[in-house]
Amino acid sequence: MNLDNLGKKIKQLRLRQKKTQQQIADECNISKSLLSKIENGQTSSAIATLSKISKVLDVPLSWLLEDNSEQDLVLLSKSERQSKVGDEHMGYSYELLANRSRFTGVEPTIVHVTPKNINLREDAYTHSQDEFIYILKGTIELLYNGSRNLMKEGDTAYFKGTKPHLFIPVDNKGAEVLTLFIETNE
Missing domain, CATH: 2.60.120.10 (Jelly Rolls)
Known part of the structure; x- marks a missing residue:
């Protein structure tokens, strides 16, 4: 997944939950500036940071990282x-x-x-x-x-x-x- 797509997914989830960047950043113990850069595809982020964001947004980390929809079988060459x-x-x-x-x-x-x-x-x-x-x-x-x-x-x-x-x-x-x-x- 490219950084733009990752950032868009995070932003869409945050907005659906009617949370501000500051609320998510505070819950993740990261700066609002870092969250903004992630949402705008301006920086890559440590997997630990993405894990915290996924936890706060109540989705698995893997869902943030890939574009595939839910399936019974996933074959990926x-x-x-x-x-x-x-x-x-x-x-x-x-x-x-x-x-x-x-x-x-x-x-x-x-x-x-x-x-x-x-x-x-x-x-x-x-x-x-x-x-x-x-x-x-x-x-x-x-x-x-x-x-x-x-x-x-x-x-x-x-x-x-x-x-x-x-x-x-x-x-x-x-x-x-x-x-x-x-x-x-x-």
């Missing part, structure tokens, strides 16, 4: 997927693998962890969903709630997204991480 969304200077980009419905509780994504030699942000993220990760390619350090955990190809982790976490590259090859965001009722 690699050539049809938008390759990457986001800015590698945030530390990663991502691609949404499938979204059956805006009401599903699981959002499969591939996170592309940026190579170490790029100047990256180091702030950990939080979001409302639990997260399952599987290292498809490369090696990362999973910074989770203050501890560092080295993860290599084939390793997995499951954790609460409400705790601060970050994927940190360990070399200049970067990494690919299959990520499932799982909505919980807690």
